[in-house]
Amino acid sequence: MSFSDEPIVSIRNANIFQDHATVLSEITFDIGKGEFLYLVGRTGSGKSSLLKTLYGDLPLRLGDIKVVGYDIRGIKSSDVPYLRRKIGIIFQDFELFYDRSVAENLYFVMKATGWKEKSKMKSRLAEVLMRVGLGSVSSKMPHQLSGGEQQRVVIARALINEPQILFADEPTGNLDPEVSDGIMKLFLEINKSGTSVVMATHNHHLLQKFPARVIKCEGGKIKDSTKENFELTGLF
Numbered sequence: 148m149s150f151s152d153e154p155i156v157s158i159r160n161a162n163i164f165q166d167h168a169t170v171l172s173e174i175t176f177d178i179g180k181g182e183f184l185y186l187v188g189r190t191g192s193g194k195s196s197l198l199k200t201l202y203g204d205l206p207l208r209l210g211d212i213k214v215v216g217y218d219i220r221g222i223k224s225s226d227v228p229y230l231r232r233k234i235g236i237i238f239q240d241f242e243l244f245y246d247r248s249v250a251e252n253l254y255f256v257m258k259a260t261g262w263k264e265k266s267k268m269k270s271r272l273a274e275v276l277m278r279v280g281l282g283s284v285s286s287k288m289p290h291q292l293s294g295g296e297q298q299r300v301v302i303a304r305a306l307i308n309e310p311q312i313l314f315a316d317e318p319t320g321n322l323d324p325e326v327s328d329g330i331m332k333l334f335l336e337i338n339k340s341g342t343s344v345v346m347a348t349h350n351h352h353l354l355q356k357f358p359a360r361v362i363k364c365e366g367g368k369i370k371d372s373t374k375e376n377f378e379l380t381g382l383f
């Protein structure tokens with residue numbers, strides 16, 4: 148696959164903090180348009196902190212990060228919603244509203260991101276549910292769906308505004324292997340159509356079955372599988 152010259156994420160000498168502790172220091176790498184990337188490393192190595200910094204949930208104090216054209220260092224809190232409209236975020240624990248139907252969950256995000264016309268919202272709802280392989284679930288409550296189906300709803304929600312990049316933090320963490328494979332294939336399909344995907348995972352099996360670029364967080368630094376001296380052993 149060829150990527151355009153302009154990266155969708157560029158990270159230069161960035162330090163990632165939690166409170167006053169440095170979690171990752173002096174990290175530098177790019178993510179190309181349409182690229183698929185795994186983020187791996189042991190528990191506490193900084194994967195979530197890095198993702199949170201990329202989507203504007205943790206402040207960046209040192210170094211430079213650009214995500215879909217936004218400078219993350221010093222980004223105004225009033226600009227964060229605009230950044231979030233260009234990206235999609237997916238967590239392990241589904242974070243759906245369990246007292247609202249699937250449609251209401253998705254409409255909630257549409258309204259919050261400026262959608263107004265009922266007919267357009269309705270057709271977008273059908274479109275994204277179809278996209279994630281869910282047909283007639285819009286009137287169901289989340290608890291009426293399996294874990295894999297709920298995760299598909301979350302992915303549909305992340306796709307509503309046609310994001311340029313998806314950040315997924317352990318999206319298969321709570322799912323059994325077969326269902327995980329299905330979710331992974333969905334991410335690959337979405338990626339094939341041009342959306343970049345960054346997936347933090349502990350799932351070694353996925354890396355072996357669906358190989359892609361790997362960024363490993365270790366000892367406060369990152370290692371990149373596209374660079375030299377990268378070992379695929381001891382990743383987790």
Ligand SMILES: Nc1ncnc2c1ncn2[C@@H]1O[C@H](COP(=O)(O)OP(=O)(O)OP(=O)(O)O)[C@@H](O)[C@H]1O
Pocket residue numbers: 165166170188189190191192193194195196197364
């Ligand atoms: N909200 C927080 N406040 C303070 N420190 C935190 C917070 N969240 C995480 N940390 C610390 O930051 C470091 C990196 O944690 P992080 O959650 O980024 O790791 P991770 O690689 O995503 O781990 P896991 O695989 O368990 O999700 C750890 O030392 C952790 O204890």
